[in-house]
Every structure is written in C-alpha cells, then in structure tokens.
Amino acid sequence: MDGRAEGVAARAAMVAGPADQGRRRLLRWLASGCALGAGSVGMPASAQPNNAAMLERSVKAAFLYKFLGYAEFAPSTFADAATPLTIGVAGADELAAELGRIVAGRSVQGRSVVVKILRENEAPSGVHLLFVGGEDSARLRSILKAGVPQRMLIVTESENGLQNGSVINFKIVEERVRFDVSLEAADRNSVKLSSRLLTVANHVHKGAP
Numbered sequence: 001m002d003g004r005a006e007g008v009a010a011r012a013a014m015v016a017g018p019a020d021q022g023r024r025r026l027l028r029w030l031a032s033g034c035a036l037g038a039g040s041v042g043m044p045a046s047a048q049p050n051n052a053a054m055l056e057r058s059v060k061a062a063f064l065y066k067f068l069g070y071a072e073f074a075p076s077t078f079a080d081a082a083t084p085l086t087i088g089v090a091g092a093d094e095l096a097a098e099l100g101r102i103v104a105g106r107s108v109q110g111r112s113v114v115v116k117i118l119r120e121n122e123a124p125s126g127v128h129l130l131f132v133g134g135e136d137s138a139r140l141r142s143i144l145k146a147g148v149p150q151r152m153l154i155v156t157e158s159e160n161g162l163q164n165g166s167v168i169n170f171k172i173v174e175e176r177v178r179f180d181v182s183l184e185a186a187d188r189n190s191v192k193l194s195s196r197l198l199t200v201a202n203h204v205h206k207g208a209p
Helices: 003-013 019-032 048-069 093-103 137-145 183-188 195-199
Strands: 071-073 085-090 111-118 129-132 153-156 168-173 176-182 191-193 203-205
Touching: 048 071, 048 085, 048 093, 048 129, 048 153, 048 168, 048 176, 085 093, 093 111, 129 137, 137 153, 176 183, 183 191, 183 203, 191 195
Parallel strands: 085 111, 085 129, 129 153, 153 168, 176 203
Antiparallel strands: 071 191, 168 176
16 A cells, blocks of 8 residues: 555544544544645656555445445344455455455454455355446446345445436546535445435435435
C-alpha cells in the first residue's frame, strides 16, 4: 500500500469513540480523504490517471471496511459468536487485495473480518457485505437471479446499481468518492444502517430509487 493508501486506511480507522466524536471524524474523513482530482493526486501529468485510479480503489476499499461498522446484520447470518464478518468481492480483484490489507488483524463489532474473492458464477454463500465491481450492471442482475441470500449488504459502483438491487452505490461527485443509499433495499435485505452513515451519504432514497 502506498503512502496515500495508508493515509486513507488510517483515516478510516479513526472513526471510533462516542457518537458525536465518531460522526465528526467520519465527516472529516469523507471531506478530506476522498479527493480524486489531479490537484489532490500531486503526480506528474502522465502518471495522474493511473494514480487517481489507485486512490479511488483505496478509498472504496476503506469505505467497504467502514460500512461494516455502521450496519446491523440479522443474527441468523452468523453461525455463532466466532463467525467472522465476510466481505465478498466480485469483479474487482485488485480492490479485494487492497481491502485484504486494510482488514488484516482488525475486528468489527467483536468479529474478525475476512475478504473472499468470488469467481464467475460463484454463489456468495456466507457473505455479509457483497461488493460487485465494474460498470456492468448485468453482473449484479445475474447474481440476484442466481438467488443471492437477502440478508446481506450489497454495494455496487455502476450507474444503475440501486435500480438493480444494491443497497449502496458508489459514485464520483466533483472528483470525490461518494455513495447513494437505498433504504428500501436495506429493509428488503434485512440490513439496518446507522443514521450516522446516512448523514454522510450523497443521497438517501427512502422509496424506489
């Protein structure tokens, strides 16, 4: 992980403590840690596109890790108290590798965190948070048609992610990574999202997006 990616993970790890303090830190991290423009990258012009892509990947990976701390999953999704929180990643192997480095040795809500790379047509069994990478919305639709368990937090980065069934969808707003939320999808998937997370969302859809 390069220096900037370490900074992203470090800022993500800071979101802890009392509610007000945690909310302020989350807001500060969102405001200062997610810039993707050339001015924030600080690299030669020829290197900026690749570096911006790396930074975007690092920010999204850090977000995925932090989402776990602001989501409440149905008790039935855990076999016992030792069951880890599992993040499944489909179509984004490099992001999965970055995420694996971020979660290494960490725990959320008293549970360890593991990252599982899902291959083509592999069912996301035992997954609590599923990230479907890429702009190809067909991948998400095929996963949902394959019978994804409806008790997981599904995150996408495609233009019509929410319309296709995800709970959270990343988007780039003014060269920063932001995210929209569908409360209807969260309820459908038996995932309760913290109001603190909703506060920093780009847009929260209460009904159908």
